[in-house]
Amino acid sequence: MARKAFMIDTSRCTACRSCQVACKQWNKLPADSEINRGSYENPPQLTPHLYNKIEFIETEVNGEFKWLFLNKRCLHCGEAGCLKVCPSTGALFRTEEGLIGFDKDKCIGCNYCVNGCPFDVPRYDADNKITKCHGCLDRVGNGLQPACVKACPTGTLQFGARDKLIAQGKTSGRKLYGEKALSGLGAMYLLDNQPQDYKLADNPSIPTSIFLWKDVIKPLGILGFWGSVGVAMLHYVTVGPKQLDDDTEAKGGE
Ligand code: SF4
Ligand code: SF4
Ligand code: SF4
Incomplete structure (x- = not known):
């Protein structure tokens, strides 16, 4: 099967966070208890109950304050450090579509995947089992769009054949992040600024x-x-x- 992927057009994102809520609903994830940190960004990091989140990055353009919004999640790397380092067969696996899923029953809680991930994605639940975005493998395997993509009202999140999304992205004239890195990311970004402005590594690599x-x-x-x-x-x-x-x-x- 042709590899599938997410394309995230950062310029379209209004930070409504429908994607966060849809993911929680579909995966039956509880709310996180949080405090007000003086920012709309909440929680400040991915958690065991939050598989994707909008980062509110404060910046300045021509002397004017500007927010950059970035949907942070597992990037379903072509060369995945988490998968490479996992010692428990089947705890992490690649789906037919090329996404990285996980099986909590096979996770032994060694936390190696945390060190193997260049994007600080895997989290551990109260039972010390891995959690992260699994690409909605249960929906995608049944011909549905991932819940976050379905819920996004602005078209920021797209999901489909990776080569087609790349071809479309290249016509946008914006910077395409993730086409080649780590044998190609399964979640790519269209950026208006440089990757480092979004706290993304220029050349991500496995430690x-x-x-x-x-x-x-x-x-x-x-x-x-x-x-x-x-x-x-x-x-x-x-x-x-x-x-x-x-x-x-x-x-x-x-
Ligand atoms: S693809 Fe599914 S699991 Fe991943 S962030 Fe979107 S809704 Fe959550
Ligand atoms: S982003 Fe991290 S957790 Fe996701 S596939 Fe890549 S290495 Fe694994
Ligand atoms: S649903 Fe779409 S527009 Fe709203 S925060 Fe998520 S990615 Fe941005």
Whole structure:
């Protein structure tokens, strides 16, 4: 199946937060208890009960105050650090559409995916199980639009074939973020300003330590384990089983 993706046109967003509410409703997520921080932005970060949120970024353009609104969520990376580092098979997985889903029953709560994500997305619930945007895999798998996309009244959020969204985005004349980064993001942005103005990394990358763990240390560990098994078997075949000495037998095998 052709890869699907989100395209987020930041210039259209009015910060109405229908997307936040629709996501909570569809996923039956409870409200977060918050305090007034002197900003409309609330909560200030993604939480275990908030899979997408609007960031209110205060900036100045030609001496005038301006808000930039950014829908923050899992970006469903083509090369996903969370998926790469997860040691529990099936806890994180890629759907047919190319999105990154999760299975709480298989999550072992190691928190490795938090370190593997370049965008600070995964959160943990009260049971220490991963939570994040799963791309509405239950809706998308049944031919529906993701709940946040369906609820967005301004057309800021779009979902569909990734190559078509990219082609459309390129005709807009604005900066397209995420086409190539990390083998292509599954949620891309159309920006009027530079990525750093939206607190987005210019060249996001998976921390080097993740590659060391997954590609070097872990395979070496497995190699070491099977090497030990091989040596033990070789010893058994060539030398025979270990004989108990008199002293050990006298102690009853201790
Ligand atoms: S795609 Fe679904 S799970 Fe993800 S933010 Fe939108 S509504 Fe929430
Ligand atoms: S944004 Fe983070 S959690 Fe989402 S797919 Fe990429 S690495 Fe995983
Ligand atoms: S629903 Fe659309 S316009 Fe409203 S805050 Fe979300 S992305 Fe912005």
